[in-house]
Amino acid sequence: MTDWTKDPAQVELFRQRSEAVGLSRREFMKILAAAAGTSVVGAVGGLAGPEPASAAAMVPDTEQVFRQPYATEPSSHDFNKDLYCGGETELFAGLTRFDPNNKAVPYVAERWETKAKGQLYVFYLHKGVKWTNGDPVTAHDFEWSFKRQLDPETKASYSAFLFDIQNGEAFNTKKPGITRDLVGVKALDDYTLQVTLESPRGYFPILMAYYSGLPAHRPSVEKYGDKWTEAANIVTNGPWKMTVWEHNKRMVFERNDAFILKPKPKLRKRISPIIATESQLATYEAGEIDRALVPLAELKRLKSDPRLSQQLHIFSLTGTFYLAPAYTQKPFDVRGVRRALAHAIDRDAIVKSVLQGIGQPAYTFVPPDAPGYLDPKKYSWIKEATEYNPKLAMDQLRGTPYEGGKNWPKVTLTFRRDELAGVPAQVAQAIQAMVKDNLNLSIDLEGLEGRVFRGRMYEHKIQLNYIRWYMDYPDPNDNLFLVWYSSRTGGSRHEYKDADFDKLVEQAAAAPTWDQRIALYAQAERRMLEDGAAVYVYYPFGARVYKPWVQGVPRNSAGLLAEDWNIYPGVPNEVYIVDAPGRPKLS
Amino acid sequence: MRETLAPIPPAGQPVEARAPSLRRLHRQTGFWHDALRRLLRNRLAVVGAVMVATILLVAATADILTPYPYAKTNFAHGYESPNARYPLGTDPLGRDLLSRMIYGARISMIVGVGSQVLVILIGVPIGAMAGYFGGRLDLYLMRVVDVMYAFPTLLFVILIMSALGAGLFNIFLAIGVTGWVTLCRLTRGQFLALREQEFIMGARAVGATSWQVILRHLLPNALAPIIIAVTFGVPRAIFTEAALSFIGVGINPPLPSWGGMVGEYQPYLRSYWYMATFPAVAIGLTMLSFSFLGDGLRDALDPTLRR
Numbered sequence: 098m099t100d101w102t103k104d105p106a107q108v109e110l111f112r113q114r115s116e117a118v119g120l121s122r123r124e125f126m127k128i129l130a131a132a133a134g135t136s137v138v139g140a141v142g143g144l145a146g147p148e149p150a151s152a153a154a155m156v157p158d159t160e161q162v163f164r165q166p167y168a169t170e171p172s173s174h175d176f177n178k179d180l181y182c183g184g185e186t187e188l189f190a191g192l193t194r195f196d197p198n199n200k201a202v203p204y205v206a207e208r209w210e211t212k213a214k215g216q217l218y219v220f221y222l223h224k225g226v227k228w229t230n231g232d233p234v235t236a237h238d239f240e241w242s243f244k245r246q247l248d249p250e251t252k253a254s255y256s257a258f259l260f261d262i263q264n265g266e267a268f269n270t271k272k273p274g275i276t277r278d279l280v281g282v283k284a285l286d287d288y289t290l291q292v293t294l295e296s297p298r299g300y301f302p303i304l305m306a307y308y309s310g311l312p313a314h315r316p317s318v319e320k321y322g323d324k325w326t327e328a329a330n331i332v333t334n335g336p337w338k339m340t341v342w343e344h345n346k347r348m349v350f351e352r353n354d355a356f357i358l359k360p361k362p363k364l365r366k367r368i369s370p371i372i373a374t375e376s377q378l379a380t381y382e383a384g385e386i387d388r389a390l391v392p393l394a395e396l397k398r399l400k401s402d403p404r405l406s407q408q409l410h411i412f413s414l415t416g417t418f419y420l421a422p423a424y425t426q427k428p429f430d431v432r433g434v435r436r437a438l439a440h441a442i443d444r445d446a447i448v449k450s451v452l453q454g455i456g457q458p459a460y461t462f463v464p465p466d467a468p469g470y471l472d473p474k475k476y477s478w479i480k481e482a483t484e485y486n487p488k489l490a491m492d493q494l495r496g497t498p499y500e501g502g503k504n505w506p507k508v509t510l511t512f513r514r515d516e517l518a519g520v521p522a523q524v525a526q527a528i529q530a531m532v533k534d535n536l537n538l539s540i541d542l543e544g545l546e547g548r549v550f551r552g553r554m555y556e557h558k559i560q561l562n563y564i565r566w567y568m569d570y571p572d573p574n575d576n577l578f579l580v581w582y583s584s585r586t587g588g589s590r591h592e593y594k595d596a597d598f599d600k601l602v603e604q605a606a607a608a609p610t611w612d613q614r615i616a617l618y619a620q621a622e623r624r625m626l627e628d629g630a631a632v633y634v635y636y637p638f639g640a641r642v643y644k645p646w647v648q649g650v651p652r653n654s655a656g657l658l659a660e661d662w663n664i665y666p667g668v669p670n671e672v673y674i675v676d677a678p679g680r681p682k683l684s
Numbered sequence: 685m686r687e688t689l690a691p692i693p694p695a696g697q698p699v700e701a702r703a704p705s706l707r708r709l710h711r712q713t714g715f716w717h718d719a720l721r722r723l724l725r726n727r728l729a730v731v732g733a734v735m736v737a738t739i740l741l742v743a744a745t746a747d748i749l750t751p752y753p754y755a756k757t758n759f760a761h762g763y764e765s766p767n768a769r770y771p772l773g774t775d776p777l778g779r780d781l782l783s784r785m786i787y788g789a790r791i792s793m794i795v796g797v798g799s800q801v802l803v804i805l806i807g808v809p810i811g812a813m814a815g816y817f818g819g820r821l822d823l824y825l826m827r828v829v830d831v832m833y834a835f836p837t838l839l840f841v842i843l844i845m846s847a848l849g850a851g852l853f854n855i856f857l858a859i860g861v862t863g864w865v866t867l868c869r870l871t872r873g874q875f876l877a878l879r880e881q882e883f884i885m886g887a888r889a890v891g892a893t894s895w896q897v898i899l900r901h902l903l904p905n906a907l908a909p910i911i912i913a914v915t916f917g918v919p920r921a922i923f924t925e926a927a928l929s930f931i932g933v934g935i936n937p938p939l940p941s942w943g944g945m946v947g948e949y950q951p952y953l954r955s956y957w958y959m960a961t962f963p964a965v966a967i968g969l970t971m972l973s974f975s976f977l978g979d980g981l982r983d984a985l986d987p988t989l990r991r
Contacts, residue, residue, distance in 0.1 A: 394953075398954065451762065526777055534757075
């Protein structure tokens with residue numbers, strides 16, 4: 098099979114599929130990256146992993162109970178009908194699944210083959226996979242489920258995810274003459290599923306690993322309608338089954354012992370109370386749940402606590418916070434001002450003090466846990482262009498209308514205020530103070546809600562933008578092309594426009610060897626830094642706590658924690674409970 | 685204020701009552717004099733008044749009192765608990781919280797008092813005109829007031845702030861534009877009741893113009909309820925500002941306001957209790973002081989309500 102990720106037409110189609118279902122571009126890119134086979138090289142300092150699996154013995158199976166909070170009440174567990182119902186994905190098993198590296202690997206389909214140059218997929222299903230009521234899981238289940246998702250009568254809001262299937266779109270949009278039977282999914286027998294696509298689509302197994310490919314149990318749907326995912330009615334085929342669902346209160350999942358596929362959960366039971374993100378830590382500390390998200394504001398306390406500090410997992414968010422000055426607006430239309438800004442920001446102070454070390458100072462765009470990261474120690478031009486030095490900052494203003502820090506116009510820094518529990522507001526204020534101290538430039542701060550912010554950003558109506566880029570796929574192209582490349586037709590994120598930079602990025606993408614590509618990307622980064630296009634501030638980390646008796650959080654091939662933060666949902670299938678002091682005896 | 689108001693007779697008495705020729709009174713015990721006496725006898729009101737005076741003093745002398753500039757960052761000293769150098773600790777940027785509290789008092793007072801000035805400037809003239817002239821003018825003005833009443837106040841304020849953007853002046857405007865209706869109705873009610881009184885007829889009879897009647901006779905007599913309303917309006921405005929800053933549409937950073945501080949430091953509460961606690965207590969105490977004073981003033985100025 099040829100690599101579909103090298104085929105722009107297929108990548109574009111895949112992007113459209115993802116967009117149609119509201120899948121964030123980031124998630125889309127992560128899937129894409131996994132498919133392209135690029136892998137992460139870890140170079141992140143200060144990331145605390147969990148304690149290495151202690152010698153403590155696993156507790157008996159009856160006590161393998163994990164209390165894992167849900168942040169919001171799911172609207173259902175019917176992924177067929179509503180991809181983003183917020184339900185439990187691990188109740189179901191699709192044809193393929195994601196591994197901790199976000200690669201699609203066999204699941205209910207033990208193997209598959211492609212025919213007609215990738216336009217035809219034949220999935221061979223495992224025999225012996227059963228629904229929780231004892232029915233066998235067959236190719237007919239998948240055929241029916243995909244058709245259900247595409248059926249306009251189902252009114253599935255994200256059916257476009259399956260539009261690659263032949264006649265899928267036509268059937269969904271009620272094109273005359275296109276009936277259910279013409280949709281390109283067909284069970285050749287009980288264990289062979291043939292999928293005919295509109296044209297070759299190398300990424301189809303990835304679509305099948307996503308929630309979009311999960312099946313539904315036909316008899317239950319037909320019997321109970323919308324109520325089929327209630328605890329009393331639900332029939333599932335995955336590693337977990339739901340035994341309790343007290344609405345807005347809690348859910349209980351139990352291991353499906355009849356499930357024959359790997360990975361088989363080591364836990365026997367998961368109790369999932371519904372607790373808003375901001376209340377999770379308190380509940381965790383009260384001993385009522387076994388893991389929780391940690392806001393930065395709580396970190397110092399946790400770190401200084403001898404007990405809690407051992408429970409902290411810090412993982413890289415693989416992203417970059419940066420300042421983007423508007424090229425066409427005063428005073429940033431002057432290169433010296435943009436350069437001065439780079440020298441006026443004390444990134445070490447921001448990371449060490451304001452962020453309490455939860456991050457790493459950034460001088461260039463590509464974060465340290467992604468390939469193509471440029472170590473400032475190795476490249477002297479990074480220091481020359483970005484070093485924190487108030488005197489150098491003032492020097493940059495020489496010869497500009499703002500020499501000596503005078504005659505500044507009104508400047509507004511805009512940031513998103515609805516993220517990371519107030520952290521951006523703190524960093525923005527630190528930047529405000531540094532710019533005032535070092536350049537005598539007073540800036541106003543403006544915190545906007547995400548949707549408004551994005552709108553303004555793409556209209557280029559932000560004077561000084563403080564924003565982050567979470568990386569999508571581990572390649573510098575993700576940063577330099579998607580954010581800064583200006584020769585494209587669609588809307589661009591920032592105003593920066595530079596033909597030479599664009600050329601470097603184009604050349605880098607097409608360069609034959611990895612080393613040549615990295616060298617070209619480095620040149621591109623240098624070009625934009627010397628033009629002051631952006632001031633990179635820091636690479637953010639995230640934090641979670643796990644009770645000491647929870648072990649086995651998976652890691653990806655780079656040795657970093659594969660938290661179920663983005664698309665990989667498999668953490669509950671991997672963790673297990675060991676004997677540790679304070680563990681409640683649950684069953 | 686007291687000096688100019690002192691000679692005004694109690695409501696309902698003809699102006700001539702204070703004519704020296706009558707010599708009915710053994711000593712001068714004017715309405716305002718009595719009111720002050722009643723106020724001073726009310727312990728809670730005195731406590732409130734003293735606290736309000738203190739806060740006003742702190743606000744006025746903030747520049748002298750603050751040990752550090754309110755926006756001065758010191759990254760080496762971020763997140764510090766209260767200590768000798770920083771009596772109330774520091775915030776994540778190493779800014780002195782005591783200095784920010786003191787400056788916050790100024791912002792709160794400016795917002796509280798400033799917005800009430802705007803409320804008076806809009807509410808009283810409109811209420812006065814409606815009440816005095818009556819008729820169609822009254823009808824139309826009161827319908828406008830009804831419409832304004834129909835909006836949920838805080839929502840309307842947030843709407844205005846979102847449209848205008850954060851900032852001190854915009855907060856004045858938002859609170860002023862939404863807050864005047866209550867005072868307007870109050871003034872109108874007073875004027876309606878007073879304009880039929882004999883001393884007003886008397887004033888008209890001796891040739892006073894409408895403006896003279898309104899400014900010299902009606903307004904002074906309607907002043908007591910207005911003062912009470914404004915006294916309660918100040919803490920309401922402070923609280924509105926606090927709420928706005930809490931949700932991030934109030935004062936622009938780095939300018940500190942108590943509400944903004946509570947909002948900004950609230951996520952840190954469990955790790956650094958002192959950051960949000962002191963401004964929250966300050967808001968509470970200020971509200972309480974004004975409420976005590978307001979209650980006291982109402983008792984003092986409107987004796988009929990007592991007991």
